[in-house]
Amino acid sequence: MHFLITGAAGFIGQLVAQTILNEEQYTVLLTDVIDPPIPEGVKYPQNAKILRADLCSAAESVVEKNLDAVYIFHGIMSSGSEENFELGMRVNVEATRSLLETLRKICPGVRVIYASSQAVYGRPVPDIVDESIRPTPESSYGAEKLICETLVNDYTRRGFIDGFSLRFPTVSIRPGKPTAAASSFLSGMIREPLKGQESVIPLQDRSFTSWVCSPRTLAGNLMHVLTVPSLSLPLHDRPINMPGTGVTIQEMIDALEKVGGKDKLKLIKEITDPAQEKILRSWANNFDNSKAYKMGFQQDPGFEQAVIDYKESLR
């Protein structure tokens, strides 16, 4: 199979590229606005091609006729889309639409995996969220994701592509540095202490629950979607909430202690940031993922396993 990954320099892009490049029969074109690296240590690095391209102006340069599936991962993240409205609309909506148009013309019917987000949900958030709940985004990022989901639905209904929109939970634990995202601490409160560095939790409520998914589970589900029959969903309704698990701050602290040792707890500070707390408390944190399970997507084994995975990755 031959793949295209947009936003291939990003965390999820690299994660999927790594999985693909460990299978001999897979080839992939990695594209991004910077040169995307070929993930280190993969078995078949020669099966990757690298292409630096701006999808806003040059979607045609990245689409090859022999594509079997496309992962659309490029995008401006939530804080960036809120700060720079024009940039978010251009990259998150216009570049995606331009790519879908190009795919429709060059690879009609190709499987498209669009990375959407739980940010499509906004208030009122019900106690338990599933795909029947109406998305009412409260960020430009969420609105842009919802617009692209609507495009994927209509392009699929018309047979232009064979799309799925996967709404990702917060992915934790992510490697790398803290970001401006309100969710950044959900990785940082484990990652930084394991490195011997301080990390701040922006609210003082250990019962506060977040809906998260480990990188490993998400990567597995992103490969599984290649095998899902198109008619598993109605042709005009393609979003699926990817499985996650609800985890409290106390449970995350307990996992850090168990995997990293008690001394790491001293590196965690709980200091309320009212602005961040407001954003965090507006997010849905309890999902019914039975639709995904019926389609064979896997449940996340939970946060402690994610901490173990992350610790092992540091070796």
Place this chain on the structure above:
Amino acid sequence: MHFLITGAAGFIGQLVAQTILNEEQYTVLLTDVIDPPIPEGVKYPQNAKILRADLCSAAESVVEKNLDAVYIFHGIMSSGSEENFELGMRVNVEATRSLLETLRKICPGVRVIYASSQAVYGRPVPDIVDESIRPTPESSYGAEKLICETLVNDYTRRGFIDGFSLRFPTVSIRPGKPTAAASSFLSGMIREPLKGQESVIPLQDRSFTSWVCSPRTLAGNLMHVLTVPSLSLPLHDRPINMPGTGVTIQEMIDALEKVGGKDKLKLIKEITDPAQEKILRSWANNFDNSKAYKMGFQQDPGFEQAVIDYKESLR
């Protein structure tokens, strides 16, 4: 107050222009891709300006600094958007987004009334539909309306405009000629017999129910929205289903007989068209409009009054 109406040559555009141009204190810029007429018989025709413009390329030419409210009525209708995908996307999505961007820059915070449609709903359609139901459009027209609703929501949340998306029921009885729309017969089965012409109902089921609204009620509600406080709805959630009434084919036939006379019934043929019947049966036909009523929008008095109105308009 000074208004802009896009798609001003269309039926709803002319209806609102007529209302506006009967009030001395109102002025309006009427724009369309053809020269929009000034409705005949209005009291203050001198208060209208006419501008032919293509919003796809020249949104800036139609937006004046002193606008108090904008009615966005331009668009390719449902059958046209299904037949010509590119044209529907360009006119229904891109021209609307270009207009919103221009409004944001030239008239920040302006009241925008966006004409959406019940076509945003698709299967599964629940027994009773209200604004909490998730839209799952099954036409490109419906998808394009949903995308623009999402834009209006986000532009309003950010304070760029003060928007409302009004989802119109099928407007009946419309003057003019039959169209290719599946709903065309809902006007034609009254309009044509009153003119002494034959009309075909494309299904044989007199209990079949449609959700319709008279032109007069819709026009009244389109003026009422000017007075609705912005905070009547959450800033990120601006669609409202405009009031309609459920009417069966039998009730429509009864209204024709009562208003037009028994001899008109001979001009109605019931001949099943399976393709049209399928579309018609996929539409929601029972709404809970209590959200609109709470905001002061008026209930439609029903189909018989619409027949009386139409008959009077022929004099």
